[in-house]
Amino acid sequence: MRIALLGGEGRMGRAIKALAQTHDYPPSGEEGGTDVLIDFSSPAGTKEAAAYCASHNIPLVTGTTGLSEDEQMAVKEAAKKVAIVQSGNMSLGVTLLKRLVAEAATALEGYDIEILETHHRHKKDSPSGTALLLGEAAARARDTALLEAARFTRHGRSEERRPEEIGFAVRRGGGVYGEHEVGFYGDGETVTLSHQALGRDGFARGALAAARWVVKHDKPGLYGMDDVLGL
Numbered sequence: 001m002r003i004a005l006l007g008g009e010g011r012m013g014r015a016i017k018a019l020a021q022t023h024d025y026p027p028s029g030e031e032g033g034t035d036v037l038i039d040f041s042s043p044a045g046t047k048e049a050a051a052y053c054a055s056h057n058i059p060l061v062t063g064t065t066g067l068s069e070d071e072q073m074a075v076k077e078a079a080k081k082v083a084i085v086q087s088g089n090m091s092l093g094v095t096l097l098k099r100l101v102a103e104a105a106t107a108l109e110g111y112d113i114e115i116l117e118t119h120h121r122h123k124k125d126s127p128s129g130t131a132l133l134l135g136e137a138a139a140r141a142r143d144t145a146l147l148e149a150a151r152f153t154r155h156g157r158s159e160e161r162r163p164e165e166i167g168f169a170v171r172r173g174g175g176v177y178g179e180h181e182v183g184f185y186g187d188g189e190t191v192t193l194s195h196q197a198l199g200r201d202g203f204a205r206g207a208l209a210a211a212r213w214v215v216k217h218d219k220p221g222l223y224g225m226d227d228v229l230g231l
C-alpha cells in the first residue's frame with residue numbers, strides 16, 4: 001500500500017510516518033502511484049485533498065477537524081466519486097466510547113449531558129472533533145440534532161439549563177494529547193465515561209487501519225471508523 005500524506009511534517013503526520021515505516025508501507029512516489037491519501041493537515045488542506053482524490057480516483061482517509069460547512073460539503077461531494085473514511089478521532093478507544101455514549105444517553109433518560117475536553121496548547125479548533133462526534137452520538141440517541149442541543153458557551157447570567165442541552169467545556173494547555181469526558185448528571189448520581197490518549201500512536205494506528213480498509217473498499221461513500229473497525 002503506497003501512502004501519500006497531507007500534513008506529513010505535522011504532529012500526526014510524523015506519528016503516521018513512523019508507524020508506516022514499521023509496517024513497511026512505502027510512501028507514494030517511491031514505487032509509482034498512490035493507493036491512498038491520508039490527511040491530517042488543516043480544514044483548507046482537507047478541502048484540497050477531497051477535490052484531488054475525487055479527480056484522481058484515489059481513496060481518502062481524513063482525520064482533520066474543525067471543518068466549516070463548506071469544507072465538509074467538499075468532502076461529501078468527493079465521497080460521491082471515491083471512498084472516504086472520515087473521523088474526528090481514529091482511535092479504537094474513542095470509536096468504542098462513541099457507542100457507549102449513545103447507549104448511556106438512551107438508558108439514562110433525563111440525565112443532563114456535559115462534555116469536557118482537554119488538549120495541548122497548539123490546538124486551534126474547539127470543541128474538538130472528538131467532543132463533537134461524542135455529542136452527536138448522544139444527541140442522535142435522544143432523537144435530537146446536535147446543533148439544537150449544543151450549548152457551547154456559558155458566561156454571566158442566563159436561563160436555567162434546558163433539559164435537552166448538551167454542554168461543552170474546553171481546556172487548552174501543555175502537551176495533552178487528548179482527554180474527553182462525557183458526564184451524565186442525574187438527581188442522585190453521576191455517570192462518567194472517559195478516554196485519555198497517552199500518545200498519538202492510537203490515532204496513527206487507526207488511520208493506517210482505515211487506509212488498509214478503504215483501499216479494498218472501492219465503493220464511493222463517506223465512511224466512519226465504526227465501519228473500519230466493525231463496531
Ligand SMILES: NC(=O)C1=CN([C@@H]2O[C@H](COP(=O)(O)OP(=O)(O)OC[C@H]3O[C@@H](n4cnc5c(N)ncnc54)[C@H](OP(=O)(O)O)[C@@H]3O)[C@@H](O)[C@H]2O)C=CC1
Nearest residue numbers: 007009010011012040041042045063064065088089090203
Ligand atoms: N482524527 C484524529 O484521530 C486526529 C485528528 N487530529 C487533527 O489532525 C489535524 C492536524 O493535527 P496536528 O498534526 O496536531 O497539526 P500540525 O499543525 O502539527 O500539523 C499539520 C500539518 O499540516 C500542514 N498543512 C496545513 N495546511 C495544509 C495545506 N493546505 N496543504 C498542505 N499541508 C498543510 C502543516 O504545514 P504548515 O505547518 O507548514 O502549515 C503541518 O505540517 C488537526 O485538525 C487535528 O485536530 C489530530 C490528532 C488525531
Ligand SMILES: O=C(O)C1=N[C@H](C(=O)O)C[C@H](O)C1
Nearest residue numbers: 065088089123128129130178
Ligand atoms: O488536535 C489534536 O491533537 C487532536 N484532535 C482530534 C480532535 O479534535 O478531537 C483528536 C484528538 O483528540 C487529538
